[in-house]
Amino acid sequence: MRKFETMLLLSPELSGEARESVLTFLAGIIERGGGQLLETDHWGARDLAYPIKKQTRGYYVRLVYLGPPPLVAELERNIRINENIYRFVSVRLEEETAEAPHVQ
Amino acid sequence: MYNNNKRRFAPRRKFCRFCAEKDTPLNYKRPDILRDFITERGKIIARRITGTCAFHQRALTVEIKRARQLGLMIYTATHSAEVLKKSVL
Numbered sequence: 001m002r003k004f005e006t007m008l009l010l011s012p013e014l015s016g017e018a019r020e021s022v023l024t025f026l027a028g029i030i031e032r033g034g035g036q037l038l039e040t041d042h043w044g045a046r047d048l049a050y051p052i053k054k055q056t057r058g059y060y061v062r063l064v065y066l067g068p069p070p071l072v073a074e075l076e077r078n079i080r081i082n083e084n085i086y087r088f089v090s091v092r093l094e095e096e097t098a099e100a101p102h103v104q
Numbered sequence: 105m106y107n108n109n110k111r112r113f114a115p116r117r118k119f120c121r122f123c124a125e126k127d128t129p130l131n132y133k134r135p136d137i138l139r140d141f142i143t144e145r146g147k148i149i150a151r152r153i154t155g156t157c158a159f160h161q162r163a164l165t166v167e168i169k170r171a172r173q174l175g176l177m178i179y180t181a182t183h184s185a186e187v188l189k190k191s192v193l
Contacts (some may be wrong), residue, residue, distance in 0.1 A: 007133070009174055028151055048175035051182035054183065062133070089170050 001066045003038075003095050006075065009087040010059040012045050022082060023061065025073065033074055035067025049055070052086050064093070105161035118155025120121075129163050130163055142168065146178040 009017060024042060030037045034062050043060035052058060079085050121140075122130050128137055141149050141156070141164055148168055152159045171177040 006176055021170055049172075049178040052175050061193060062176075087174050091170075 001035075002069055003064070003066050004072055004090060006062045006063045006065075006072075006088055006090040008063065008079070008085050010061060011053075011056040011084045011086060014059065014084050018084070019059065019061075022084060023063075025065065025082075026078065027069055029075055029078055030063075030065050030067060030071065030081045031074050033071035035065050035070055035071045037052060037063065037065045039064040040045075047065075058086060120155060120160055122158045122160040123157055128166060130160065132167045132174065132176065137170050138164070138168050138171055138177060142177070142192040146172075 010022070014022070027037045027040070038060070041062040043062065045057050045059045048056055048058050064081070075090065076090060079088050108125060118184075122128060130137070132138070141154055148165055151158065156164060168177060172179050
């Protein structure tokens with residue numbers, strides 16, 4: 001079981017509950033894939049450094065989870081299907097790194 | 105036989121910020137720290153100028169590229185389409 005972190009860039013126009021439904025959908029995939037969602041860190045809406053999909057703002061969510069490596073591929077496959085998720089970056093974390101809180 | 109010390113200027117001792125100081129977090133989630141390592145046009149500054157060691161410079165470039173991908177950092181200074189339109193006229 002490895003520890004992973006996926007940073008998602010969601011469309012800013014997404015309403016609160018639409019965003020929640022996307023996140024619960026992804027959490028479901030993690031659980032089904034035998035993983036365990038540790039943390040859902042909402043960075044909130046931020047200005048982008050450059051326009052992405054004609055948007056100048058984006059909503060950032062960071063998912064930290066444990067799981068077998070193939071789970072990440074499955075998760076990303078679902079992320080690619082969802083058109084409200086503009087960008088994502090998945091990273092493998094060393095277990096013992098104390099996760100520094102995000103700072104703007 | 106030539107002495108090159110006349111030409112050799114004495115660079116001030118540069119050090120790798122990530123090795124020396126407290127372990128400043130080096131990851132794409134902290135664009136404010138990474139921004140010290142790019143030019144205002146958005147290019148990654150060379151090691152010999154910032155003094156970072158090879159190991160951290162490699163990690164730095166990976167993190168900067170991730171931050172750029174997520175829209176946390178710019179790729180180039182002139183991004184917005186409006187600028188292009190204006191310059192075309």
